[in-house]
Amino acid sequence: MVGRSGGVSRRNLIQYGALTIGAVAVGAPFMRTARAQASTFKVGVITSLSGENIFGGNLTRQGYDLWAEVMNEKGGVEVGGERFQIEMFYGDDQSNPATGADAAERLIVQEEVDVLFGPYTSGVTLAVQPICHKYGVPMISGSAESPNVWKAKPEFNFGMIPAVDTSSGKSVGVLADMSDPKARSIAVIGVNEPFSKETAEGFRAGAEDAGLEVLAYELVPSTADMTPTISKIAALNPDLVAVGGHEEALINVVKASKSLNFRPKGLIMHYGVTNPAFARELGADADGTSGIAVWLPSVPYEDEVFGTAKEYDERAHNRWGSHPDYTEAACSASGLVFADAAKRLGKKPPFSAEDKVALKDAIAETDITTFYGPVKFEKEGNHYHDNIQPVPVLIQIKDGVSVPVGPKDAAEAELTYPLPAWK
Amino acid sequence: MRGWFPIVLLVCGAAVVFALPELLNAYWLRIATGVLMWAGLACSWNIIGGYAGYIDFGHSVFFGIGAYASAILMGDAFGWPFAATIPVGLLAAGGVAAVIGGPTLRLRGAYFAIATWAFAETLLQLATVLEITGGTAGLSLPPFLNERFFYFAMLTAAAATYALTWLLFERSRFGLKVKALRDHEPAAEAMGINTAAVKLQAFALSAATAAVFGSIYAYWVTFINPRSTLGGDITDQMVVMVLLGGLGSLWGPALGAAALFIVNRIFWMYWGDTTFYIAILGLAIIVVVLFLPNGLAGLFARKTQNGSQNAGRALWRALTRPGVER
Amino acid sequence: MDLLLQTLLNGILIGGIIASFSIGFQLTFGVLHVIDFAVGAWVVLGGYLAYWMSTLLGVGGFVSLPVAFVVFGAIGYLIGPVIYRVRNSRYARPELMALALTFGLFTLLRGGALTLWGFNTRSVPTALSGESLMIGSVTVPLLRVVAFAFACAVAAALFLILYRTRYGLAIRATAENRHNAGLMGVDVQRLSANVYGLYAAVTGMAGVLMAAIYSVNPEIGLRYTLFAFFVAVLAGLGSVGGAILAALLFGIMESVVATYVGSSYSHLAIFATLYLVLLVSPRGILQRGL
């Protein structure tokens, strides 16, 4: 009985606590976040900061953030001779389309952002597109390589990276073309998830165009062990192996191949090979793996904000401690596209609803060259609003670094082919 | 006097619910829509999990069936209007539940839980390899972007779910039968209750209601894929919401859904640029389990339903006097 | 023929890998009667421990194994009593509340790992990484053999403890009937803490191996929870010996289906099988307890 009075009072305490939380929850919609006094450009970022796609999500974030920081250092985005600072707002989509839609609605309605920078995955992008359309807010996607994103002709969405169906096919063609002795056969592995599967389809189509015999086309569940698939492919003994997947799956494929002592003459993978993390985690085993890059620090482009591609690379490395790959670069370049469009539009922030629609039209007319390369969005077809200007480069990892090896005019080093046995 | 209280509460509640679209901006209306959806889903799970005592770890299957029914039928191949797809999803989910329920409901406890989960995982894998579901790439629906429509659609569905649950489980003998089989199946049978039939009915009902929310969800979010509709985390959320709110109580799931969803979104809003909020969410769940054994609904119950020892106190005792058996 | 042998070997080794983190899970279910959602989190944390050891101290994965045993054993020993208390409280549905507790724990650990280690996928080097042995025409990946041997060693050790020691008798008595064991003078709470500690220790060690064989990132925990559930159910919840058998079945099925039917069907086949096995034989393939 002694404990009873204590129990009751604690109960009450919890009750009051719950009521307070309830009151806050009910009141929250009516609270307003404090507004900055000086007018700024508000940029909303929707990306995967948690969930299965955190890796790519954080790469996009680094790219977007670097642009905002560099731009703000320089005084901000210039409109009509005046410069305006950039304020970034984030929405974690938790790698889930519905949460991405919530984030878009919040950033647009609650934070009243002027422009959105897009998610990493195609699923979230597809769920966000209708909301951009509804409010007439343009969204620039620094990632989103999946061709599905552009098929529905999203009026307000723009993509910086050429869709993977255009790049993976070409790259495998380049690899086959440069191989000596000529590769005759290929096996394609794809992780059975949205982007990776389309990458694998691109590989297969490209291989068929290049006259290679496709010995196997295997889609693997994202949670499966790779050894059965590798053994099966090893038994077919293809000259080339192409893998579509994200960084974790690619690391697991290399590890499984090495542990089974299977080394094809050529190995091409996408996406994640160009990211320094791949080579860092695999060490020497990463060497020889080929990948696709639509941008490298060695490309001969430059702009006023970031300088040359090489300078961008150094700056990003100083900021994040790792060298950027093309996804990060494309995300940073998204900011440049926005800044250019805003300048041409000539409207000061905050943008009205009409301004945002006009911004969309301005973005659609983009025709600039950045450190990332030329940017110009398609106006029709299956890649509507996608920037298919960048030319995919075949890279190969040599001593832990991505080096362009093809096509001929972009090559900086000789393609290692056939690959030496595992050491 | 007391008799009036629920009616007053109901009227006030209805007034608030109908006023919300006027008071909230589109974003908060979206959150409110989400709360209604999860409240409804939690309630649907509570039918089989709370009232019937069968822990369904694969309830996302029925949500997914509803979502895919709408997405497929509204797609170019069929072009049905939205309203016509709801009954299809509802009947399909109820039908699937009726078919798998027969053999599956013979299992008890953890075995039932894991059998349903295995079934859900099977269906998820199937959805990734089938053509009609769009495989892993998923399906897009024709966008219809009227926040109010979806708010009221979810509201109607949630209100109907709760009303039905109230009628069937708190005010009819069907509820008595279901609760009896939950508490002691052999005894329920000895009382003449056809437990096999009763639990199958409860399972099908639970499945059918979940499907309705799946249909509305698909149309609302405009894009679905296997992970977003059939994934295990959908079920996990339902289960945790019900446990937080109060298992087997009518309003518990609604409380749990509102609390978890809103708290999640508030953490996400203010600390969403870090991942720390996920850890906080986990901590919040642990605290509720330890200190609110009957869920949030237990806080507002007139008296504690059982004189049970509070686990928080048990924990305290365990830590201060280790080794002392109760 | 060569491919068939290789396929079977792959399957057996996958089975060993899966068994390595499922056996402890079996033991906790058998004794504490808790379905521990957090099993995947222990695997992930074990991997990160090894990652830290390798980046901060420059030691390989195998050195991390005993460290993982100690660290996770201690953590498990502290957490065990809390889970035990909830499981044996007079809540309306204690088994469910215990499940919710471990779900909360899983979420907490996942969020903590995300915050602490960020988003990168990490890999742990070992002396045997990538090494293999040719036996006839079959390639034997040595690191996977280590995982398999680890699983067998853990199972054998558990078997010895359970069936050849007095303490094992107390554990089995508790698994059979907690109340009666208490009456017979077993300190059930302390025993539960020990069992949970042992489970966390073994699972953390398995995590080290997972990070070496595959890789580790904060979001992959759920996958391991999923597989451990699968094995547990197929084995019959609580059966330690059955866990090895069930894991082997899982591995061989995954391997054979992937090789001879198609990789995309491997998990479809596995989960459909699990469902059907449950319907036909609800208590698992071995039909018996601990």
Next chain:
Amino acid sequence: MTGSVESVAGGPILVVRDLRRSFGGIKAADGVNLEVRRKEIVGLIGPNGSGKSTLFNLVSGAINPEGGEILFNGRDIAGWKPHRVARAGLARTFQIPALFDNMSVMENLLSAAAEGHWNGARGRAEEVLRLLRIEAVRDNRAVDLSGGQQKLLEFGRAMMREAPLVLLDEVTAGVHLNIRSIILDAVARLRDSGTTFFLIEHDMELVKNVCDRIIVMDAGQVITTGRFDEIATNSEVMQAYLGRRAEVSP
């Protein structure tokens, strides 16, 4: 559908013929033959493990027989599902109270009438509460009741069935004398209104005072049947008890 068949005093209500069931080699029912007549109170005794509970479980449908007949009101109910047996008019209690723990006392009673006997169930429940003197705890959860109250509720639930035949499995074991007399009073009342009782009991005093007739089981078979005084002097019975465990205490 409800078993309210017109009772014919003295005619057999339950006939068991050559009933068989084994568990892993142990013959729990090894050709059981017995008969219970209308309005009788029949006691079933026997040493532990003699097959009494198995017989109850077979009759009530909780387990299936491997052979033999169970004629209830002339119909063979062997192999029927428990709920069908219950609806045919056979009620039972469980040795360890099998209550609906998380439901109130009132709900426990009502759920016994939920399938089939619904009309007037609430009034009947009130009557049962009064008769068993548990009105005061009507809104308490069953799990929170004392052991004696749980026994009463277990019995009350069987009363709610209004069944012509009630199987009682050690319904007074381990309860206080007060509660025992409440139960026995109720049994007497129900018998007067035409209910037949078939009960397992270890308390020989009670068996002696209450039962019209006694059936003795050992090793899965009925070894004898008769009035108490006949049984008490039967050497076979004495041997059955003494041979294993001396617990008969006439």
